[in-house]
Amino acid sequence: MQRNQDIIQRIKSELRKGIRQGLYTEGDPVPSELELAAKHGVGRALTRQALRDLESEGLLLRSRGRRSTVAPRAHWTRQPLQCTGAGIMAVAVPTYQSLYCRRILDGFNAEIGRAGYQAITYTISFDEPSETRFLAHVGNLGVSGLALWVQHESVQSAAMLEELLDRGMPLVLLDHRMEGVETDYVGTDNVLLGRMLTRSLLDRGHTRIGFLHDTYRLTSTRERAEGYRDALAGAGLAQMPEIEGAFLQDTPEMESVLAAIMARRDKPTAFYCSHDTLAVAVAGHLARLGYTIPGDIELATSDDDEFARQHGLPMMLATQPGLETGRQAAEMLLARMTNPDAPFERRLLTPEGGVVAYNL
Structure with missing residues (x-):
């Protein structure tokens, strides 16, 4: 991985020298990604990054489908933000408002601090285009x-992650994997989490258990669905897709999906909700439909942000190990820096303290 960084620096140094010595003058095209790749015997990901870096220094102008050209000299004084990479790491999660995210950050920062590092911390909610720009x-x-919590499992984000890996950047994914991207990962064993919470409802006598989740289709959601279905199968129950639902919270879709499920003659007596923000929204809408929690319907969810406790809502709860996720992410980054060619590692962590019946 360090070799990749050395190659990028060599390509930049060569082009930078040519520009400053007048070999390439204002408006002249410089060698293309393909030409540079052939010359140096490397892949395009490295030559593309070298050209991007020179663009950020103000030396090149780049546009899609055209060769990079030398920028006007007045642009050359503009310098990009740089960090002292030997002592700084970056960690990115969607929000600081989430207790679970804060625990991840606390664990990460404490561990790298013990190793003499500091972190640039990002707590930003991205749409798909802005996530791609952030990765660049x-x-x-x-x-x-x-250490990164991927918010959109898009083709563009996957391509940017592959590019970072090609360039030799140590990368650990937090909370959930990204399909098709091979890198280090640490997070909750989501299949186990889904199985545990569904079993907790089965143990309370429920046989009509629905599964409700958002529409982001992250691997964590798919794995929790797998655990849910495993638990039903283990209890000798058939799959029940008619009482599963996908929607974003507090939307017309949520209202229509829940209304349709609860209008069934064989309506569910319990729901497993994929995360606690969704569970609280579901509880509120069921109350508006005239159902009591837990009298008519019981709920189970992960206790990421203690929302059920804050609202006094009775639920079956399991807590994800946020502090340990952050700590192990830092540990994995430090190990990757020491041994960049080691096989990628996937760490699955057990939910903390089993399943707890809150207010039930």
Whole structure:
């Protein structure tokens, strides 16, 4: 991985020298990604990054489908933000408002601090285009490694992650994997989490248990669905797709999906909700439909942000190990820096303290 960084620096140094010595003048095209790749015997990901870095220094102008050209000299004084990569890592989660996210950050920062590192911390909610731009930005900072909660499992984000890996950046994914991207990962064993919470409802005598989740289709959601179905099968129950539902909370879709499920003659007596924010929204809407929690319907969910407790809502709860997720992510980044060619590692953590019946 360090070799990749050395190659990028060599390509940039060669082009930078040519520009400053007048070999390439303002408006002239410089060698293309393909030409540079052939010359140096490397893949296009490395030559593309070298050209992007020179663009950020103000030396090149780039546009899709055209060769990079030398920028006007007045642009050359503009310098990109750089970090002292030898002592700085980056960590990115969707929000600081989430207790679970804060625990991840606390565990991460404590562990890298013990190793003499500091972190640039990002707590930003992205749409798909902004996540791709962020990954390009953080790749240019010069940090020693990145711990990342991927928010959109898009083709564009996957391509940017592959590019970071090709360039040799140590990368650990937090909370959930990304399909098709091979890198280090640490998070809750989501199949186990789904199985545990569904079994807790089965143990309370429920046989009509629905599964409700959001529409983001993250691997964590798919794995929790797998655990849910495993638990039903283990109890000798058939799958019940008619009482499963996908929607974003507090939307017309949520209202229509829940109304349709609860209008069934064989309506569920319990729901497993994929996360606690959704569970609280479901509880509120069921109450508006005239159902009591837990009298008519019981709920189970992960207790990521203690929302059920804050609202005094009775539920079956399991807690994800946020602090340990952050700590192990830092540990994995440090190990990857020491041994960049080691096989990628996937760590699945057990929910903390089993399943708890809150207010039931």
